[in-house]
Amino acid sequence: IAGITQAPTSQILAAGRRMTLRCTQDMRHNAMYWYRQDLGLGLRLIHYSNTAGTTGKGEVPDGYSVSRANTDDFPLTLASAVPSQTSVYFCASRSGLNTEAFFGQGTRLTVV
Amino acid sequence: QQPVQSPQAVILREGEDAVINCSSSKALYSVHWYRQKHGEAPVFLMILLKGGEQKGHEKISASFNEKKQQSSLYLTASQLSYSGTYFCGTGGAYSGAGSYQLTFGKGTKLSVIP
Numbered sequence: 312i313a314g315i316t317q318a319p320t321s322q323i324l325a326a327g328r329r330m331t332l333r334c335t336q337d338m339r340h341n342a343m344y345w346y347r348q349d350l351g352l353g354l355r356l357i358h359y360s361n362t363a364g365t366t367g368k369g370e371v372p373d374g375y376s377v378s379r380a381n382t383d384d385f386p387l388t389l390a391s392a393v394p395s396q397t398s399v400y401f402c403a404s405r406s407g408l409n410t411e412a413f414f415g416q417g418t419r420l421t422v423v
Numbered sequence: 424q425q426p427v428q429s430p431q432a433v434i435l436r437e438g439e440d441a442v443i444n445c446s447s448s449k450a451l452y453s454v455h456w457y458r459q460k461h462g463e464a465p466v467f468l469m470i471l472l473k474g475g476e477q478k479g480h481e482k483i484s485a486s487f488n489e490k491k492q493q494s495s496l497y498l499t500a501s502q503l504s505y506s507g508t509y510f511c512g513t514g515g516a517y518s519g520a521g522s523y524q525l526t527f528g529k530g531t532k533l534s535v536i537p
Contacts, residue, residue: 342523353425353529354465354510361523370425370526401464405525409453409472412512412525414464 313337317402317415324392324422332387332418334402342405343385344412345369345377347398354401360385392422424449426513428528435501435535443496443531445511454487454494455512455525458505465510468496498533506535 315336324330334343341362346354346369356369360379374396376388385404389396402415426447433441445454453472457465471487471494483505487494498505514525 342525344525346527351529353428354512354527355425356524356526359524367524369524403525405523408514408523409470411467411470412455412457413467416464 315402315404315413315415317400317418319418320416321419322421324389324420326393326422327391330389330392330420332389332400332402332420334385334387334415335383336385336402336404336413337383338404338406338413339382340404340406340413341382342407343379344403345375345385345387346401346403347371347396348401348417349398357387357400392420394422396420397422425526426511426528428509428511428531430531431529432532433534435498435505435533437503437535437537438500441498441501441533443498443509443511443533445494445496445513445528447492447513449492449513451487451489451492451494451513453514454485455514456485456494456496457510457512457527458507459510459530460507468509501533501535503535503537506533508532 318333344359345357358377360366400418403412405412456468459465482499508530510527512527
């Protein structure tokens with residue numbers, strides 16, 4: 312089934328550890344996004360990518376990095392996790408500027 | 424910068440109507456609306472482009488006034504299945520060096536009760 316897949320589904324991580332959240336889409340979408348969702352704060356954009364080889368910072372990029380080596384994959388890395396990064400993370404993609412975004416099922420990350 | 428949504432929460436009885444508003448301090452070129460059920464990913468409802476057009480999805484419709492930098496989502500004759508959190512997203516051309524940024528508001532929690 313075509314779509315967007317995130318891994319892992321959930322993770323408990325010790326503070327200070329490095330973690331990479333994976334996101335893969337098979338729809339050949341140009342744009343990809345990472346959001347974090349926290350109660351009362353909605354969906355906040357962390358990083359985005361317009362197309363393979365380019366990335367940009369969103370509203371809350373500090374502590375996170377991304378890469379876009381190819382069209383399909385957009386991993387999000389936490390270099391040294393902190394408890395404030397406890398959140399639900401959603402990856403999304405879309406084909407163009409004025410098209411709908413498709414979301415992955417989310418990754419629930421707990422940093423202790 | 425996140426668009427601003429209002430109200431933050433609303434409780435409706437089945438059959439009642441509701442309006443959710445979304446506004447931005449930046450020029451809007453497109454507005455997206457999504458609905459998220461508890462524990463699930465957001466799901467696309469509709470997108471509105473410059474031109475003030477109104478779109479519909481079942482008994483859910485929306486308007487977009489780019490001059491006022493506002494959009495409204497109209498839910499008529501609400502059903503239990505309409506419960507969830509509604510997000511507006513803004514972005515499109517000229518949102519930053521021609522980027523594809525898509526920024527969401529904090530959401531409006533809608534609860535429909537029998």
